[in-house]
Amino acid sequence: MKHLALGQSNLTASRVGLGAWVMGGGSVWGPNPDDRESIRAIHAALDAGVNLIDTAPVYGFGRSEEVVGKAIKGRRRQVVLATKCGLWWDDERGSFFKEFDGRPLRRCLRPETIRLEVDRSLARLGTDHIDLYQTHVPAAAPDLTPIADTMACLLELKTQGKIRAIGVSNVSLAELQENCACGQVASNQFRYSILFREPEEDILPYCAQRRIATLTYMSLEQGLLTGKVGLDRAFASGEFRNDTAWNPWFIPANRKRILDLLGGWKDLTDKYACTLAQLVLAWTAAQPGVTHVLAGCRTPAQVQENLQAAALTIEAPDLERMRLEVMALGPPLPE
Ligand SMILES: NC(=O)c1ccc[n+]([C@@H]2O[C@H](COP(=O)([O-])OP(=O)(O)OC[C@H]3O[C@@H](n4cnc5c(N)ncnc54)[C@H](OP(=O)(O)O)[C@@H]3O)[C@@H](O)[C@H]2O)c1
DSSP, X not given: OOEEEOTTSSOEEESEEEEOSGGGOSGGGSSOOOHHHHHHHHHHHHHTTOOEEEOOTTTTTTHHHHHHXXXXXXXXXXXXXXXXXXXXXXXXXXXXXXXXXXXXXEXXXXXXXXXXXXXXXXXXXXXXXXXXXXXXXXXXXXXXOOHHHHHHHHHHHHHTTSEEXXXXXXXXXXXXXXXXXXXXXXXXXXXXXXXXXXXXXXXXXXXXXXXXXXXXXXXXXXXXXXXXXXXXXXXXTTOGGGOTTTOGGGSHHHHHHHHHHHHTTHHHHHHTTOOHHHHHHHHHHTXXXXXXXXXXXXXXXXXXXXXXXXXXXXXXXXXXXHHHHHHHHOSOOOO
């Protein structure tokens, strides 16, 4: 497994990281995950040299962090443990974000709630420090905590040794620049896949120029780009993948277009002796500015498949061909 510096921090993290959102379960991810299987998946990752594990308090309202905590017990030193703060559901502090899995979720990056959140995460994760502590989403009006106040709090947590490095997620370029002006930002986490390439416009070049690590998420488009989500796969109501307003690529007509596109890459999977998931993750990792690719996994088999993408080098003409073919597909069709 290849490892790369996590920005300008002292940490080095695997090129493919394990995303632990699905391990939190909840209606958004369909049937309840089996915690023992989740732990086996995390162990499979660690055994193969994946050290970057990404979770968040909101993933299953604490469950994902607890499962990760159980899995890394006795193996803490092998892990670059990444979690987040800023999505709050305890009380009325913060600005309403959305209903999430039956609870009102609020965006809150007040220092006072971050201090509570970090201690709760440390307890759930069973550790005395978090390697990478990321703001999950930026604060928003009306409870718009100034970025300088949030960063001052995070820098204080770093001085206290509770966290080792600071990261951000889902920020605009202007917000990222403001964070950087207040202190060292090791990483930026955002949605990026061969289907969703908006960060190429500004975020990826900026991060490359400033040596900020990038952690891409949904790079498999929640499984769609593995080619294994056939037209017969049904998602329960309340699941993301059923919320086609949110991700219209899951509408059957669009799914079919994706499956046809992926089917046309058979010569590429043959050439590189790889699976579609590996091809797509390797494409993502090869793009300028991308340092780390998160892959959400439910099972050891998914982990073992996905992590091999780190060892796969796709030749430049093939990278370009994949991009052009996705661009030719155009946007998803409305329902
Ligand atoms: N900062 C943020 O706001 C944010 C937002 C989203 C995600 N994230 C992070 O990024 C991570 C990755 O994103 P994600 O989990 O949403 O999406 P993803 O990695 O694109 O997709 C993960 C899902 O794809 C399926 N899958 C994965 N590997 C597979 C394989 N080899 N074969 C078949 N199916 C496979 C699994 O679902 P099934 O088995 O159910 O099909 C899995 O749960 C998350 O876990 C989280 O840590 C962060």
